[in-house]
Amino acid sequence: MNKKWMLGLLALLMVVVAGCSNGNTQSNNAQEQQGNAPAAQETENKEVTLKVATLIPPMTEMLELVKPLLKEDGISLELVVLSDNIQPNDALANKEVDANFFQHVPYMNQYNESKNSELVAVQPVYHAVYGAYSKRYKNMEELPEGATIAIANDPSNTGRSLVMLEKAGIIKLKEGVGINATVTDITENAKKFKFEEVDLLMLARMLDDADLVLMTPAYASPLGLTPKKDALLTETTDSAFAITLVARADNQDSEPIKKLAERLSGPEVKQFLETKYSEIAIPAFE
Numbered sequence: 001m002n003k004k005w006m007l008g009l010l011a012l013l014m015v016v017v018a019g020c021s022n023g024n025t026q027s028n029n030a031q032e033q034q035g036n037a038p039a040a041q042e043t044e045n046k047e048v049t050l051k052v053a054t055l056i057p058p059m060t061e062m063l064e065l066v067k068p069l070l071k072e073d074g075i076s077l078e079l080v081v082l083s084d085n086i087q088p089n090d091a092l093a094n095k096e097v098d099a100n101f102f103q104h105v106p107y108m109n110q111y112n113e114s115k116n117s118e119l120v121a122v123q124p125v126y127h128a129v130y131g132a133y134s135k136r137y138k139n140m141e142e143l144p145e146g147a148t149i150a151i152a153n154d155p156s157n158t159g160r161s162l163v164m165l166e167k168a169g170i171i172k173l174k175e176g177v178g179i180n181a182t183v184t185d186i187t188e189n190a191k192k193f194k195f196e197e198v199d200l201l202m203l204a205r206m207l208d209d210a211d212l213v214l215m216t217p218a219y220a221s222p223l224g225l226t227p228k229k230d231a232l233l234t235e236t237t238d239s240a241f242a243i244t245l246v247a248r249a250d251n252q253d254s255e256p257i258k259k260l261a262e263r264l265s266g267p268e269v270k271q272f273l274e275t276k277y278s279e280i281a282i283p284a285f286e
Contacts, residue, residue: 047076050256053088053100054081056218058277059243062125063101065272066263073259085154085200092248093117099257101125101264104241106156106179118249123261124242124284126273128216130164131231135207140170140232145191147211153197158182161214164235179240217280226279242284 050070054060060081067077080097082088088100089111105121112119137143151161159179165171166181172188173181183195198206203215204223217227227234235241245264247257263269265285273281 047071047074048256049076049078050099050260051078051080051097052260053091053097053102054079055083055085055088055102057221058126058218058273058281059101061276062264062269062272065268066260066266069263069266069268070259073263075256075259077260089115089117089119089246092119092246095248098251099245099247099260101243101245103244103246104156105244106160106240107154108244108246110154110156119246120249120252121244122247122252122257123245123265125245125264125269126277126284127239127242127282128218129227129231129280129282130160130214130216130235130239130241131220131225131227132164132212132214132233133207133220133225133230134212134232136211137232140168143191143193143211146194147191148194148196148209150196150198150203150206150210150213152200152203152215154200155180155182157200158197160235160239160241162186164214164233167236168233170233217277221280228279244284 052063054063060079063077063079070077080091082091085102085107088097088102089108091097092100093111093115099122105124108119108121111117132140132149134143149165151158156179159177159181162171162173162181162183162185163179166173170191171186171193174185174187177185183197186195196206196210200215201219203213204219206213207223212232217225220226220230225231245261247254251257270283270285273283
């Protein structure tokens with residue numbers, strides 16, 4: 001009898017212990033799941049900040065346009081608006097920003113060569129129609145012999161200006177120089193035009209002093225000038241000078257950069273350019 005009673009008691013104790021053990025395990029599992037849930041949600045909802053250096057409209061406006069779209073992709077876009085065309089590349093090369101949006105590829109290449117940097121083109125966005133403007137003359141034929149033509153003094157835009165003039169039959173350049181041309185590469189200049197090379201940011205001011213000024217719409221637009229209505233001469237869209245999203249070799253394939261490139265070449269940006277800037281900018285993507 002005692003033996004049966006002892007066995008029964010032992011069985012009861014084992015059930016109680018097993019029940020407590022299972023209860024603790026389930027409780028611990030539940031706590032673990034509850035404890036892990038906020039962490040997973042935080043990871044899912046955590047935004048990545050993407051810093052992009054830029055200069056002036058329409059680049060700044062396009063970045064503002066894609067900001068809410070990138071928000072949907074979990075990316076917080078931060079614009080770093082700088083004051084000259086040297087700082088954005090310095091900031092990118094020094095990893096102060098993740099990308100920049102203000103320049104064409106020849107200008108980027110020139111920077112890489114001079115600074116031994118590894119900036120890379122990610123996505124062409126739009127062609128800023130380069131034009132030749134004058135306050136004194138209505139067409140190129142009116143320009144007198146010895147007229148002064150103002151062009152940008154950085155190598156890439158100097159070459160761009162000279163190639164545009166050559167394609168229009170105004171001058172002839174040494175064979176093969178292309179966009180690397182300098183004023184010393186001019187082989188024919190029938191009307192003996194004089195060339196004044198100035199800083200890109202000073203071109204608009206030269207309209208009062210020079211007979212003709214070659215510049216992008218970014219600098220012509222604030223003066224109320226557009227390529228279609230006011231330029232005596234314009235560049236064709238087959239040029240290599242599309243304004244391009246630029247990153248570094250070490251981050252060009254990152255997901256945030258890819259998403260930014262996708263948004264900047266999306267239908268919203270295309271519609272924006274065609275609606276607001278059709279006279280000065282042409283989308284560089286399909």
